[in-house]
Amino acid sequence: MSNEGWTALQWLALAEHELLLFAGVFFLLGAIDELAMDVAWLWLRFTGRAKTRQLSRSDLRHRALGGRAAVLVPAWQEAAVIADTLRHALEAWQQQDLRIYVGVYRNDPATLEAAARGAAGDPRVRIVVHDREGPSTKADCLNRLYRALQQDELREGRLAHMVVLHDAEDMVDPAALALLDSAIDQYQFVQLPVLALPQEKSRWIGSHYCEEFAEAHGKALVVRDALGTSLPAAGVGCAFDRQMLGTMAAAASADAPFDEESLTEDYELGIKVSALGGKSRFLRLHGEDGELIATRAYFPSRLDESVRQKARWMHGIALQGWDRLGWTGGPAEWWMRLRDRRGPLSALVLLTGYTLMALTLVLLAFTLAGVRLPWQPSPLLLTLVGLNLVSFAWRAFMRFTFTRSEHGWREGLLAVLRIPVSNAISIMAGCRALYAYVRSLRGTPPQWEKTAHDNHPARKIELEWAS
Template identity: 30%
Template sequence: MENIPYFLVVMQVLMTFVCIVFFISGLDDLFIDLYFWIRHFYRKFFVMTKYQPLTEQQILDKPEQFIAIMLPAWDESAVIGLMLRNTIKSINYTNYHIFVGVYQNDPKTRAEVEKVMVESDHVHLCITGNDGPTNKADCLNWICNGIKAFEQKNRIEFACFIMQDCEDVIHPLCYKLFNYLFPKADMVQLPVLSLKRKWYEFTGAHYQDEFAQLHYKDLPVRESITKSIPAAGVGVAFSRKAISVVASNNNNQIFSTNSLTEDYDFGFKLREHKLKQMFVRLFVERTITQKSILTGKKRQVKVKELVCIKEFFPNKFWAAVRQKSRWVLGIGLQGWANLGWKGPLSIKYILYRDRKALITNLVNLLGYIVVIVVVAIWIIVSLDPNAYQYPPLVEEETILWYLIAINAFCLGLRIFHRAYCVKQLHGWFQAFLSFPRMVWGNVINFFATTRALSQYITYLRFIRQMRTW
């Protein structure tokens, strides 16, 4: 008991540190929120009244161009065949070719791809020159070599080059939309969302919430501020010009093999060369059959469907940690090393937002510890009025007291905006669950960040070569 006063002093220092970090991050997020709503209402009253939105018929009417789909694969024999067959069956497009990058030491994946090649002449195999796993950028570069050879042999030119993953579920109109937008743009990113999970699958479903907020609110704001967006690695297409310009300025290498997030780096390279980038959200109207929760009767209802890419993200805790540590490592650490802080103030601000997760992902868990301790002390004092009354950790009307009040307000905004974005794309029920999943997501992000930092320190001290897929 005699050590409790020292413990409380430590907790007060920790609380002050956490509150300062939350305050700085909260003001940053508040700016993005305000920008989102100002832009939203400006477009609603001053832009959308002057211009007709893009329609489904418009993208269907444009003649098809040849498009190339790049599909890197390592040890994907369990899913690659199903994904290819589903894509071939579901997409509303004819002039496409899928180039699957397979490692020379991955015979099982190669065998599955070759089975589909017998069924469809739209699928082609690109064998890498290196044993796997290297990183995705290396595999993509080998795919690009295969595409060049295919173009020369068949005397055609692809209008755009699309990145996909082996787990993707592609909306039937995605490639029609790409076809409509090229060659007007040099890079087009479509929304990427998580497929719906069961309500209790918090690990898999927290991706659903994060991607809803990112692709409904944050990316449109980012595009408006910087005229640039990071490629998501799936559902993104590049023009011939973009591929050519980047390769000519990167030793004839299209994707940088010194990064685990080659897609993130690519968007910044396009901005450096003043190439046009677009983030496109297109909703189309569909009639679906719904069953009433109360009566059980089926009825036809019209809904707005987003043209996007969907996929299942990891639903196991450590699998999610491994995947997100790769993102933290590539964007926060390798991105810092490769890109630095170049560019105008708007770009520096966005780089700060990308990299602040290195701190906030760790501090979030410290915040939980502080809250648990404060609540525990309050419970002890409440249950035993005769217990020794220690000085309060926070005095009223002090700077720390006001910081806590402001941070509580900002937290309320975070909860509201996360729920709002999830509601727009996944409905009310998922929006209600987004707050408890936010807490669980912060736990995952903490472990992902500590793992990424550990890997990067090891990389700097010993390995000096990142080869993780």
């Protein structure tokens, strides 16, 4: 049919039809992917393989380590939280064979002073001042800490047993260090869950991470672990066999294992362990109090910071990961890497969906005014819409379920209400990631776009104890 003489209403109706078809198909593909993950997790639950075992936190807290545990903590402009992190870690982890390496920059004296205050003269802390000005990249700071570890190993004549990664804002679990130490005897990489904590002052932005981590670390990583695919490192609450890090460095013909060109060097480390023949494990366990043994932290509470953080994740995992890691492995591995790299496409589909919603409201107004629309949906299109509505209801239920299990009914209900907020942040982050990726293709070097932190969960615990 010729489009000559078409009215604006006809063009809008055509746009609605095409957007509905595009969004409907890709939403359904995403729903099938998530349903497959749900079915796998439900099967593991039904067979008892996803059951969370219980251990004694008090026993693990005082258990001796099998060797030196080196904890690397890179810190750039973290004066507001690094002292709390160190104080809590030193109190939670009583083992004497612990060495915490804190990386600070020579042009960041505030973080240096705060780190020294948090260490309070404890000999288990070593503050390493980087010999270049910040910010560089997180991987560069980690490599500086790794070299400091090597110097200590040469001086003392012994290799560390394991290397643990943490961020400057983390609240560690008292049982985590001994648990990682016992598991690293059998595996070259071990990841513990990460829990994003609700924030009273940021119910919509900062707290929306609660449901994302509850579902990712309560379901997706459990399935990946059971399937035996490579496990991505979260960059916190994870441990690497010391010799495996040396093997990674040798494989890259470098003197340190962290790739300074990568925006998500921690994610890549976990994938590389499998590529080098190492074994990985995701450990999800409860303490005797019923609480998950996990790393806890507050995530960005402002919209711009959340978008910047998620854009870095998308850029590093989805876009850089495609270039740098490829598609090695079998079908299960391809499935997991496809899930890891779908972020930018998901952002595009979400943007299409919300554009379609706005357009539908405009056309609905015309319909209510008595104007007949130029097209009517076919039975196939109505079926597509119906399937997507059912899948959305199921996704909302699953999000509620996993969030409620970690944070209670209130956060579970809020998790459903926050779905539009999470989607909007993903859309903006996807646009920013694509822009950053294009810039990197033109030669712009990566930079550490860190997230500002001004609060620490350990302070809340101290206030509760005081009261």
